[in-house]
Every structure is written in C-alpha cells, then in structure tokens.
Amino acid sequence: MLPTLPTLACATCLADKGSLVGQAQGFAILTMLGVLAFMFLCGGGVVFTLVRRQKKHAATLAAAI
Numbered sequence: 001m002l003p004t005l006p007t008l009a010c011a012t013c014l015a016d017k018g019s020l021v022g023q024a025q026g027f028a029i030l031t032m033l034g035v036l037a038f039m040f041l042c043g044g045g046v047v048f049t050l051v052r053r054q055k056k057h058a059a060t061l062a063a064a065i
Contacts, residue, residue, distance in 0.1 A: 016022050
C-alpha cells in the first residue's frame with residue numbers, strides 16, 4: 001500500500017479568496033461563462049430565425065397554390 005501524501009493546490013488551482021489573484025480568477029470564470037452564454041444565444045437566434053423564415057416561406061408557397 002502506498003503512503004498517502006498531502007495534496008496541495010498551486011495558485012493556479014486555488015488562490016486565496018481575498019487576494020487579487022483569486023478575484024481575477026473568479027472574474028475570468030464569469031467572463032468565460034458570459035462568452036459561452038452569448039454563443040449559445042447566438043446559435044439559438046440563428047435557429048429561431050431559420051425556423052421563422054421556413055414557416056413564412058411555407059405559408060407563401062401554400063398561398064400561391
């Protein structure tokens with residue numbers, strides 16, 4: 001059986017909660033989540049627009065027949 005060693009997180013993984021590095025890490029995570037949410041909203045908007053245009057086109061074809 002291997003002896004257990006204490007695991008310590010480096011500053012990259014876990015910074016002091018009150019330090020500037022910790023605050024910057026928190027804002028970086030929020031920024032990345034904001035960019036991700038924006039990208040999902042853009043993708044949803046494209047799908048919504050395509051569905052709306054398809055319905056309008058189908059209605060135009062049905063009226064022409």
